[in-house]
Amino acid sequence: MKDKLQKILESARKEIAAASGKDYESLRVKYLGRKAELSLLLRQLADLSLEEKVELGSFGNQVKTEITELLEQLHQAPSDNGLKNFDPTIPGLTPTLGHLHPITQTTYELIDIFKGLGYDVATGPEVELEKYNFDMLNIPADHPARDEWDTFWIKREDGSKDNTALRPHTSPVQIRYMLEHKPPIRIISPGRTFRYEAEDAKHSSVFYQIEGLFVDEVVSVANLKATLYTMIQQVIGPDAKIRLRPSYFPFTEPSFEMDVWFQGKWLELMGCGMVNPVVLKNCGIDPEKYSGFAFGMGIDRLVMLKYNINDIRYFLSGNLDFLEQF
């Protein structure tokens, strides 16, 4: 029996040495399969005396181990299917990869964050009525923002100034939403906004904002602070810090600028505040019963901070070297 085992081993050594990777399966079946000679022999061990069992059993296992190892080596060896002189360092071929605009990406990221905080998304038109752009937001008739030097107005057919304009902020969406919905209101509204402004590295006549509005019974500055802090932590990281500084917007009272601590300094990121009761009243919401907070942030500005972009004009340039980085 020992001879038989020895013969199997030698035959296996020879055959495996001559074989290639594709022969692995057939050789495995031949030498190690259930019906293989080796398996049959090893099964017969049970019928032998104890001494023989010990001696032959151990030898049989050695044979099995060696064949297994040899087969394993064969299996691992590179096959010769056209890869003989293969050069693994050859540079890759990238399939055409599409990129979302960085402002789109950040907008979606913000939507996701606020979705998690229970906010809905609301949108409105880009050409907007004067009463939604200004009047109902408590922006007085003589406010500089209403001049032709700050806002793009639409021209009537007779050449005169129409009472519609490209929205200078996303805040009119608040008005439209409050006119149609009862509190509790929780919305964010991302969108394109416009300002009559000569363009340079820091200024663009077309920019992007995201607006937030929260109206419910008993809403406080503490709620606003926590909400913005939570949002900024998600955007910048758990170590983010924020602070509120006094400011003025006609549609909020008190009003603040929110700064974030970023790369070693405070940077102004958004305007925010408690919704001015006049605005609630304008929209048919009882300011005695309800209060709210609102905030508005330049998405372009956030993207510029996040990636250290130094020129706002890249966003509308169609420059693929720029866009493909995101």
Add this chain to the structure above:
Amino acid sequence: MKFSYNYLKKILKFKKTPQEIAELMDLHITEVEAITTNAAFTKVVVGEILEIRDHPNADKLHLTKIDIGTQTLDIVCGANNIAVGQKVPVALVGAVLPGNFEIKEATIRGEKSFGMICSETELGLTDKSDGILVLKPSSVPGLPVEEILDTDTDASIEPKILSNRPDFMSYVGMARELAAVLNLDYRPNIDTKFIESKTKTMTALKVKVEDAKLCPRYLGRVVKNITVKPSPKWLQDLLNAAGLRPINNVVDIANFVMLELGNPVHAFDYAKVGDREVVVRRARDGESLVCLDGVERKLDNETLIIADSKNPIAVAGIIGGEESGVTDQTHDLVIEVAAFDKVSIRKTSKRLKLATDAKFHFERGVDPLSTEIAMARVLNLIQADSPACEILAGNVDIHGKLPSPSSLLRVSSEGINQRLGVTISITQMAGILNRLDLPTEIRRNDLVIKVPSYRKDIVGMPDIAEEILRIYGTDQVPYVMPQIVGRPFTMPAIEALKIQVRELMVRLGFTEVYTHPFDAINSDDKTALLNPLNEQWTYLVDDLSPNLQALDINRSEYRIFELGTIFHDTGEVLPTEHQQLVGLIHAKDAYRLARGVADALIAKLGLAGVWEEYLNYSGLQFKVDNQAVGYVKAINITQAEVSFNLSRLLSLAATAKDFVEINKFPAIKFDMAFVVSPEVKIGELQTMIKDIDRLVDKVELFDVFGLPKSDNRSVAFHIELRASDRTLVGAEGDAIHTKIVEAAKAQFGAKLRE
């Protein structure tokens, strides 16, 4: 407006540094837009020379030991006028001296030196100096040197003036705010005393206000026997710190009062005011004025001016005339302190493209009640400067109904705490308001506040809450997430579709671009801007394609898309806004790629429609229910476009999808190549094959090329036949093959290539 740090410090007597004051302004008052120091003395302290030894390796250098109060430093010094016991300015390691010269730890010829003993030149105090600066013997080692030196060292702090808070655009106003923040006791101490002559101003000056709406109050006063000369140094320094150029004592006093109290003041040369008459009126068309800056400006009926009996002598509230200005030759003055309509001032300034400091104050609003004090202050300062002058008695004062000096406001302290999310005691609230010069009494749980007329911004509880909060500190407000009742997320359907389409386009290898939504292409239903930034941006786009095609992209192959708003004027109040997708492909086979992208979108969005002829374009348009919702078109041989109007297909896109059972039976596959003449439409040939038998499962074009010696093309298809319920037999395949050959010949004149 720029504030001099030194002057604020003089008024309020605080100990804080310019940076600390700027930070407090930022956090409690308003944003600080800029802070500039005109001499940097940080880390320069008084030191006492304890010991002087010769430097072992250099003849001209000395080794000194200097006591700077907290420790003793070794400093190498090259000056010869040093002596033990002298008090000297020492720049410590880390100090930055004028010229951006930073002091570092140094080894000079083998000896360590931990600072520098400074000369006046090194401190930027003089252009030239001889040796180090020796300070008064009484100077205490360790004190910042700026406290010892009487220098021009100052910082100017420029805060953003909030449009509802013109009241802090003056030293008195800003001091009031800072005093509240620093909890200092501050009462403005403005000397307004002066001695009048017996002659009345009325007898020497007539004032007529023709447009009372644009000029709610006008005060005029005549001062005689003035000596015009340069103003004293303190005044010049103060104006310089505020960024104003010193001119002469009269103009400088006028500017000083503007800085101090916030009231712009103008002085005319009395001799140049024709007929001793001042008329506040709108300019007449054709009038013009040579202004103080030497520029002649055309005036119009929208412009409020100050005129004499005949001609303009100033643009009201913005700039004076050159002719009537105060010069060395001036002996007598007309002083003007007025209130003008802020909107009119702003618009005139924009029209004239002229921004002056006076305009800056007037366009934010000047309280008509404040004019009397300002006038008195000007006269006080003029008399102090020119004691020989004669101030005629009384103002000529033209005004309509004046506002009441204050009004009462009653608010609930609980309401304030609720709005802020804090618990501030009512006494603390009243304390803060009183510090802000808003006299407040406590009645039960309410605050009763006497709001002065210059605080037009305070009308209700939220305004009081803001006043309390900003002094109390926003950092004291806790973070409390609002409690909400959950509900499903909603988003406008078009926004959800946009997200889906953007995602698909990116998966198809397109990069998203944004372009300006403006162009110069006129057509009937376009929306025009009243005030475009330039001629190329006159209209709102009604198609994204032209701007996309105009992008300058320096690549041989690319795929870009934009998804944005297009505008159509339909005669309604607002233009119709639709969301359009345009994909632009630059590649070999661009048209086929565009069509493939369109088909992929159609399949993914579940649109049921047909491709139809697209008149006047090399392309096809896609119609659903006979409504065009998209197109593909070739721009040239390597450029093509795919476009969909998402707003139109919004209601058409399928919302539900049904799984289609996977066919488990094998297909019969074969290829067929035909020779066709140029007028044969490959799409139609493909459709014919597809429709020839219900067993035809797939018809895929895999090769097209022009044949030599003719315009004919070779067109090759992969064809797959399949039944859903059985395996096909060869004869079925042969039969269909034959049917295709015959139909191709009959309908398209196409010949099978063997």
